[in-house]
Amino acid sequence: MTDTRTxxxxxxxxxxxxxxxxxxxxxxxxDRVFRTTAYAAGTITVAVMLAVGIFLTARAxxxxxxxxxxxxxxxxxxxxxxxxxxxxxxxGTVTIALVAMAISVPLAMGTALLISExxxxxxxxxxxxxxxxxxxxxxxxxxxxxxxxxxAGVIPVAQWISTYFGWIPIFRVADEAGARLTDAGAYxxxxxxxxxxxxxxxxxxxxxxxREAFSQAPLGEREGALALGSTRWGxxxxxxxxxxxxxxxxxxxxxxxxxxxxxxxVVMIISPIFTINTELLxxxxxxxxxxxxxxxxxxxxxxxxALMAAGLVLFIITLIVNFTASTIVARSRSxxxxx
Amino acid sequence: xxxxxxxxxxxxAGDESPRHTSRTxxxxxxxxxxxxxxxxxxxxxxxxxxxxxxxxxxAVSTLMFGWxxxxxxxVGWVVLSFIGFLGIYAVLTAMRxxxxxxxxxxxxxxxxxxxxxxxxxxAFVVFFTLVxxxxxxxxxxxxxxxxxxxxxxxxxxxxxxxxxIVGTLIQxxxxxxxxxxxxxxxxxxxxxxxxxxxxxxxxxSDAMTALPSIVAGLFVYAAVVTLITNxxxxxxxxxxxxxxxxxxxxxxxxxxLRLVPHNLREASYALGTSRWxxxxxxxxxxxxxxxxxxxxxxxxxxxxxxxxxxxxxxxTAEMNLxxxxxxxxxxxxxxxxxxxxxxPSMIARGFGAAATLVLLVLTLFIVARLIGGRGPGQLSDxxxxxxSAASARDLVxxxxxxxxxxxxxxxxxxxxxxxPKDLERRLSLRALTARFNRSTEENPS
Numbered sequence: 001m002t003d004t005r006t007x008x009x010x011x012x013x014x015x016x017x018x019x020x021x022x023x024x025x026x027x028x029x030x031d032r033v034f035r036t037t038a039y040a041a042g043t044i045t046v047a048v049m050l051a052v053g054i055f056l057t058a059r060a061x062x063x064x065x066x067x068x069x070x071x072x073x074x075x076x077x078x079x080x081x082x083x084x085x086x087x088x089x090x091x092g093t094v095t096i097a098l099v100a101m102a103i104s105v106p107l108a109m110g111t112a113l114l115i116s117e118x119x120x121x122x123x124x125x126x127x128x129x130x131x132x133x134x135x136x137x138x139x140x141x142x143x144x145x146x147x148x149x150x151x152a153g154v155i156p157v158a159q160w161i162s163t164y165f166g167w168i169p170i171f172r173v174a175d176e177a178g179a180r181l182t183d184a185g186a187y188x189x190x191x192x193x194x195x196x197x198x199x200x201x202x203x204x205x206x207x208x209x210x211r212e213a214f215s216q217a218p219l220g221e222r223e224g225a226l227a228l229g230s231t232r233w234g235x236x237x238x239x240x241x242x243x244x245x246x247x248x249x250x251x252x253x254x255x256x257x258x259x260x261x262x263x264x265x266v267v268m269i270i271s272p273i274f275t276i277n278t279e280l281l282x283x284x285x286x287x288x289x290x291x292x293x294x295x296x297x298x299x300x301x302x303x304x305x306a307l308m309a310a311g312l313v314l315f316i317i318t319l320i321v322n323f324t325a326s327t328i329v330a331r332s333r334s335x336x337x338x339x
Numbered sequence: 340x341x342x343x344x345x346x347x348x349x350x351x352a353g354d355e356s357p358r359h360t361s362r363t364x365x366x367x368x369x370x371x372x373x374x375x376x377x378x379x380x381x382x383x384x385x386x387x388x389x390x391x392x393x394x395x396x397x398a399v400s401t402l403m404f405g406w407x408x409x410x411x412x413x414v415g416w417v418v419l420s421f422i423g424f425l426g427i428y429a430v431l432t433a434m435r436x437x438x439x440x441x442x443x444x445x446x447x448x449x450x451x452x453x454x455x456x457x458x459x460x461x462a463f464v465v466f467f468t469l470v471x472x473x474x475x476x477x478x479x480x481x482x483x484x485x486x487x488x489x490x491x492x493x494x495x496x497x498x499x500x501x502x503x504i505v506g507t508l509i510q511x512x513x514x515x516x517x518x519x520x521x522x523x524x525x526x527x528x529x530x531x532x533x534x535x536x537x538x539x540x541x542x543x544s545d546a547m548t549a550l551p552s553i554v555a556g557l558f559v560y561a562a563v564v565t566l567i568t569n570x571x572x573x574x575x576x577x578x579x580x581x582x583x584x585x586x587x588x589x590x591x592x593x594x595x596l597r598l599v600p601h602n603l604r605e606a607s608y609a610l611g612t613s614r615w616x617x618x619x620x621x622x623x624x625x626x627x628x629x630x631x632x633x634x635x636x637x638x639x640x641x642x643x644x645x646x647x648x649x650x651x652x653x654x655t656a657e658m659n660l661x662x663x664x665x666x667x668x669x670x671x672x673x674x675x676x677x678x679x680x681x682x683p684s685m686i687a688r689g690f691g692a693a694a695t696l697v698l699l700v701l702t703l704f705i706v707a708r709l710i711g712g713r714g715p716g717q718l719s720d721x722x723x724x725x726x727s728a729a730s731a732r733d734l735v736x737x738x739x740x741x742x743x744x745x746x747x748x749x750x751x752x753x754x755x756x757x758x759p760k761d762l763e764r765r766l767s768l769r770a771l772t773a774r775f776n777r778s779t780e781e782n783p784s
Contacts (some may be wrong), residue, residue, distance in 0.1 A: 027613065034615035038532050041524035042540040045585065049547045052558050052582060059561060110453025118450055127454070129708060134461040136636065136704050138643025140671045141693050144678060145464045148471070148686075153414045160415060200460055207457070231443035261551025263646035264675060289553040289646065296560060296650055304561055311554040322549035 099195025108206035135204035143265035213247020250329030396423030475691025513577035522588035556647030571653030573667030579647035591633030635707035
């Protein structure tokens with residue numbers, strides 16, 4: 001048996017005390033190069049993106065200084081004479097986007113629930129792939145389809161709606177005197193048609209966000225609902241929809257952000273006007289992006305600055321919408337996981 | 340003491356001390372067991388409800404459209420049929436079931452119809468473009484000639500979109516040369532280095548995904564075309580596409596890199612590797628397929644974008660191989676330009692170009708799915724076999740043949756290779772038998 005007691009060493013003098021070891025490790029050269037490169041990439045990315053924002057703001061400043069607060073309330077667009085504003089185009093952008101939401105949100109919710117709750121797992125992968133594929137179809141193709149196929153098919157429907165629901169102001173189609181228009185020509189190139197096409201373009205984004213949120217609804221609550229004798233729809237209503245609420249709102253807003261910025265399909269369909277048109281089904285609407293696409297070519301430097309101001313307004317709106325959406329999605333996701 | 344639910348077989352373990360007595364008891368079956376119920380197939384009545392109400396709705400709306408009322412249009416017919424179908428289906432279900440079942444059936448029908456409508460619309464958009472474009476798509480000159488000598492009135496056998504295809508390829512190549520290194524490196528920065536600045540970068544790049552593509556085009560038009568080059572060019576178009584694609588690629592790669600399991604990284608660091616070595620030999624190879632998928636999907640988005648190109652590349656009918664001078668058209672812009680003309684042959688060319696674009700995007704998408712589609716660390720059968728062969732080789736290298744033989748002999752409980760197909764059934768049978776034995780021991784009747 002050896003006695004193993006701890007021996008206490010006599011205290012050493014300060015001079016003899018070794019320096020505490022540094023816990024920092026000197027990175028090897030490759031590591032240093034890697035860090036520098038990664039930082040550089042991040043910096044370049046930020047620089048490019050800030051450059052876009054700052055340049056837009058700076059150039060838009062010229063036009064905003066001339067127009068003042070009336071930029072948000074004026075309907076005409078003639079920078080050469082100094083009267084220009086985004087009221088009409090912004091109104092058109094928002095109406096097209098709202099029509100698109102009215103169509104796309106029910107479709108996206110239905111499809112997302114179908115994929116996450118109803119179809120067998122084998123079909124699920126195929127459906128997800130097809131929805132993703134739809135997101136990759138170029139917008140010019142949707143525009144072609146809207147102009148050459150959908151328009152002719154939708155006009156009778158629009159006429160029917162305005163005939164029977166014309167007493168609701170937004171569905172009325174009338175001339176200045178208030179007489180109802182029944183001619184098919186009064187129903188072409190409307191915000192309604194543009195909205196349908198834009199709806200089809202944003203549905204895939206919304207569907208995939210919502211599907212992801214729905215599939216994260218906790219299994220225990222699902223099985224609990226089923227065990228209490230609820231039907232599948234009852235389970236969806238009691239468990240999946242409440243848990244997926246963040247995903248529904250977030251997905252809707254992400255789609256809204258895309259719908260607000262959509263250009264080519266809208267340009268191909270609408271006939272641009274510069275007055276506020278509250279009649280959805282009637283010819284003539286406008287959007288900020290369509291304004292830029294149609295007017296940039298003949299614009300002077302000041303006209304360009306005015307277009308940038310319009311673009312900046314659009315950018316700020318989509319930015320707010322997107323950030324709200326991603327915050328809501330992120331919050332709902334963390335909540336579902338912590339359960 | 341037996342709680343004989345299948346989920347809690349451990350509770351019946353006999354070697355536990357019998358401290359408490361359970362109140363659950365299993366009734367002993369006597370006499371014949373009834374016929375086994377089929378839980379899978381839809382009963383005939385339900386199927387009849389579905390088909391019958393569909394047929395009735397189609398008949399009713401055809402009657403309405405053809406004879407009774409002056410309604411016209413395919414879309415209206417479809418809408419009316421659908422509403423009729425839902426109504427008749429609800430009534431038919433109500434004849435044999437309660438309110439809950441009705442809402443269940445009707446909602447399921449609604450979900451299915453949303454899916455069918457959505458995917459049908461997709462298939463129809465693609466199909467419509469391909470069919471309308473087929474008259475131009477099957478002509479060889481459409482892919483080998485340019486529009487230099489062909490006017491709007493010329494037949495489809497003259498002229499083509501070779502210049503637009505070449506322009507698209509040049510522009511997207513330049514854009515990818517810029518965005519892939521920058522985007523993937525930024526994503527690596529966000530994930531591997533982190534810190535306050537990385538959070539700032541992530542916020543900015545998330546904000547930029549909201550940038551409307553037309554505004555990206557307007558930026559390049561005002562900053563590069565009007566101030567520096569004074570002419571539209573393919574390079575300006577590539578810059579505009581890059582500004583638009585960069586946030587998409589950063590975000591997609593960021594998501595992929597975040598999925599790399601942390602224990603892989605930690606294992607690498609535990610071996611004493613540097614950060615750079617870990618990224619290069621562990622993180623990037625693990626997420627390779629996902630990164631490729633992210634890049635390809637970003638490419639598909641970038642190829643199809645018209646609006647940034649509209650402002651920056653300019654329209655031309657000639658082949659231009661130099662991205663730095665002169666206008667250079669791309670496929671989506673060519674589609675847009677063709678269909679502005681009222682001439683039928685130009686519209687046919689527009690559909691042909693759109694069909695080419697769709698086929699290009701479809702090909703990219705399918706390639707992306709073939710490469711990716713799996714998360715990092717999920718291996719295919721073949722990769723798994725390769726990995727296990729490699730680790731066996733490593734074992735031979737480090738331990739020598741005898742150790743390998745010994746370890747093999749130790750794990751012979753299951754035959755090597757893939758587990759037997761009916762493994763699950765065998766295991767569940769074994770568990771059932773064991774439980775049955777236990778229950779007969781504990782509940783001697």
